[in-house]
Amino acid sequence: MGMIENLFDFILGMGAPVFVPLIMILVGLLVRMKFKEAFSAGLTLGLAFVGMNMVVGFMMNAISPAAQQFVTNTGIELTAIDGGWTPMSTLAWAWPLAFFMFPIQIAINLIMLALKQTNTLNVDLWNVWGKIFTAVLVIGVSGNVPLAFIVASLQVIIELKLADVNQRQIERLTQIPGVTTTHAMTFINVVLWPLNKLLDFIPGINDKHIDADWLKARLGVFAENHVMGFMIGILIGIFAQYGFQDILMLGVQSAAALTLFPMVAKLFMQALAPLSDAVSDYMKRRYAGREFYIGLDWPFLAGRNEIWVTTIVLVPIILGLAVILPDNKILPFAGIINLSIAVPALIVTGGNLVRMILLSIMTTPIFLYVATFFAPTITNLAEDTGALEVPAGQLMSWSSLELPAYRYLFAHATDFNMLGVIGSIIWIGLFFWYYKGMSARNRRFEAEEKEEQTA
Amino acid sequence: MKRVIVACGSGVATSQTVASKVQKLLNEKGVTAQVEAVDIKSLHQYINGASAYIAITKPKESYPVPVIDGIAFLTGMGMEEELDKVIEAVK
Numbered sequence: 001m002g003m004i005e006n007l008f009d010f011i012l013g014m015g016a017p018v019f020v021p022l023i024m025i026l027v028g029l030l031v032r033m034k035f036k037e038a039f040s041a042g043l044t045l046g047l048a049f050v051g052m053n054m055v056v057g058f059m060m061n062a063i064s065p066a067a068q069q070f071v072t073n074t075g076i077e078l079t080a081i082d083g084g085w086t087p088m089s090t091l092a093w094a095w096p097l098a099f100f101m102f103p104i105q106i107a108i109n110l111i112m113l114a115l116k117q118t119n120t121l122n123v124d125l126w127n128v129w130g131k132i133f134t135a136v137l138v139i140g141v142s143g144n145v146p147l148a149f150i151v152a153s154l155q156v157i158i159e160l161k162l163a164d165v166n167q168r169q170i171e172r173l174t175q176i177p178g179v180t181t182t183h184a185m186t187f188i189n190v191v192l193w194p195l196n197k198l199l200d201f202i203p204g205i206n207d208k209h210i211d212a213d214w215l216k217a218r219l220g221v222f223a224e225n226h227v228m229g230f231m232i233g234i235l236i237g238i239f240a241q242y243g244f245q246d247i248l249m250l251g252v253q254s255a256a257a258l259t260l261f262p263m264v265a266k267l268f269m270q271a272l273a274p275l276s277d278a279v280s281d282y283m284k285r286r287y288a289g290r291e292f293y294i295g296l297d298w299p300f301l302a303g304r305n306e307i308w309v310t311t312i313v314l315v316p317i318i319l320g321l322a323v324i325l326p327d328n329k330i331l332p333f334a335g336i337i338n339l340s341i342a343v344p345a346l347i348v349t350g351g352n353l354v355r356m357i358l359l360s361i362m363t364t365p366i367f368l369y370v371a372t373f374f375a376p377t378i379t380n381l382a383e384d385t386g387a388l389e390v391p392a393g394q395l396m397s398w399s400s401l402e403l404p405a406y407r408y409l410f411a412h413a414t415d416f417n418m419l420g421v422i423g424s425i426i427w428i429g430l431f432f433w434y435y436k437g438m439s440a441r442n443r444r445f446e447a448e449e450k451e452e453q454t455a
Numbered sequence: 456m457k458r459v460i461v462a463c464g465s466g467v468a469t470s471q472t473v474a475s476k477v478q479k480l481l482n483e484k485g486v487t488a489q490v491e492a493v494d495i496k497s498l499h500q501y502i503n504g505a506s507a508y509i510a511i512t513k514p515k516e517s518y519p520v521p522v523i524d525g526i527a528f529l530t531g532m533g534m535e536e537e538l539d540k541v542i543e544a545v546k
Contacts, residue, residue, distance in 0.1 A: 086467070123529065123530070126468045126469075126472065127468070174512070174513060175513050176513055176526055178530065178532070179526060179529075179530060213515065220496065223496045224494075224496045224497045225494065225496070225497070226497075262465055262466045262467045262494060265465075265467045266466065266467050266471050266492055268467075269467060269468055269471035269472060269475070269492075270471060270475060273471065273472060273475035273476070274475070274479075276472065277472075277475070277476060277479075281531075284531050294529065294530040296469070296526075296529055296530075297463075297468055297469045297472075298464065299463035299464035299465070299468075299469045299470070299495070299511050299512070300469070300511045300512055300526060301512070302463065302464040302495055302511070302512050303512030303513050303514065303515065308496070339464065
């Protein structure tokens with residue numbers, strides 16, 4: 001026993017860039033990939049870790065001194081640097097038990113299809129990382145590994161339920177039949193639902209005269225990584241009261257960080273693609289002939305320009321609230337384009353831009369506070385796995401952390417924290433309300449479609 | 456070498472999934488072309504010089520290159536036809 005433990009410690013002690021590729025090669029061989037392919041995929045995964053570590057280090061070195069200067073000048077402590085989602089996925093894959101989440105997601109989906117509890121086949125195996133990330137956040141709060149797997153499994157179930165009930169609305173928005181999104185960012189829909197009901201009281205809110213496509217054509221440039229990075233960098237430099245040259249340098253460095261993050265993150269996907277391909281082919285074969293929705297990652301919704309207009313309008317508001325909100329510690333940076341709210345708001349409102357922007361503003365404090373809360377957890381995780389180096393005394397987080405309410409509440413519930421338990425129960429209640437509400441909306445769509453056919 | 460681009464919301468996950476798949480299918484058919492995942496927000500930077508654009512969304516604008524339905528590669532439905540269009544475009 002001692003020997004096995006020692007071996008385990010030895011393997012983990014090598015650090016994520018070495019042991020995760022080893023797991024990857026092993027899993028690859030298990031699903032009958034050729035050794036050459038499995039090795040190539042494993043090695044790509046390893047170098048993705050190394051690459052991500054370089055970019056995170058570069059970002060922290062550029063931004064942290066400015067953030068410190070900002071504290072000195074103003075007393076406002078925005079000391080948790082926002083790395084966006086890509087470093088978070090890196091940390092998720094670095095968890096030693098990460099790969100177990102593949103069979104869990106697949107098994108739950110196949111069982112629910114067999115029992116007719118869902119009509120969605122989730123072929124998006126990239127976002128398995130979202131479940132892994134939930135599990136590691138739960139462990140960060142309560143240290144309870146079995147409950148972490150349970151909360152992650154519940155996430156798989158709810159993802160499928162939401163994918164089912166959102167499908168018609170999504171088809172109306174995208175004009176793409178037969179697909180839906182199983183991305184867990186839609187969990188915030190259950191919080192948006194009652195807020196959206198409140199907005200009914202504002203007169204004229206359903207006026208649809210705003211042309212999102214026109215706005216996107218003019219504002220779209222600001223959503224581009226390099227341009228957004230440059231502007232945020234300049235802004236941080238100004239607030240840090242840097243000299244002119246240093247402000248511009250920070251702008252270019254920030255643009256570099258935001259441009260490099262996705263370039264490196266792409267390597268993770270390249271490494272996982274053969275595995276994810278094999279599994280998704282297997283699942284499609286398993287249920288060939290049955291009609292169901294295919295569950296995909298969210299980007300097929302990205303053609304709806306309301307999403308981009310909302311995220312851009314939201315940028316100055318997120319920055320302003322980050323400064324104003326008491327006890328907020330997060331300095332919004334790489335995660336400032338908050339798709340984690342814009343995409344859910346698109347679905348809930350059916351593409352009403354004014355409502356989308358209002359809902360996003362109303363929920364921004366949730367995102368900032370949850371990001372602040374999880375900053376120490378995320379920073380510890382980086383240290384424990386050795387996947388990313390965060391300089392001592394500094395914090396990293398993600399300003400637009402997806403499904404913030406679910407992760408925060410359920411993580412606390414696993415710690416048997418009273419607020420967490422009650423909050424989780426309320427969340428489940430909101431989920432049922434949302435499910436019922438969207439089902440009613442679906443029936444209305446159905447009636448409308450029938451009327452159109454007979455007319 | 457002829458270049459094919461695939462765009463998604465971040466240029467990381469969906470687009471790379473499709474890019475890897477199309478690249479593999481092209482390699483199997485002995486077609487030489489480079490398939491690259493890009494960020495849809497910066498599509499205009501990448502589309503010039505590409506031989507085809509594989510879209511994950513329903514495109515509203517018209518583009519100077521053939522546009523191919525990328526959803527087919529994710530769902531597997533109609534994939535062969537879309538692949539033929541890619542091959543036609545990089546010939």
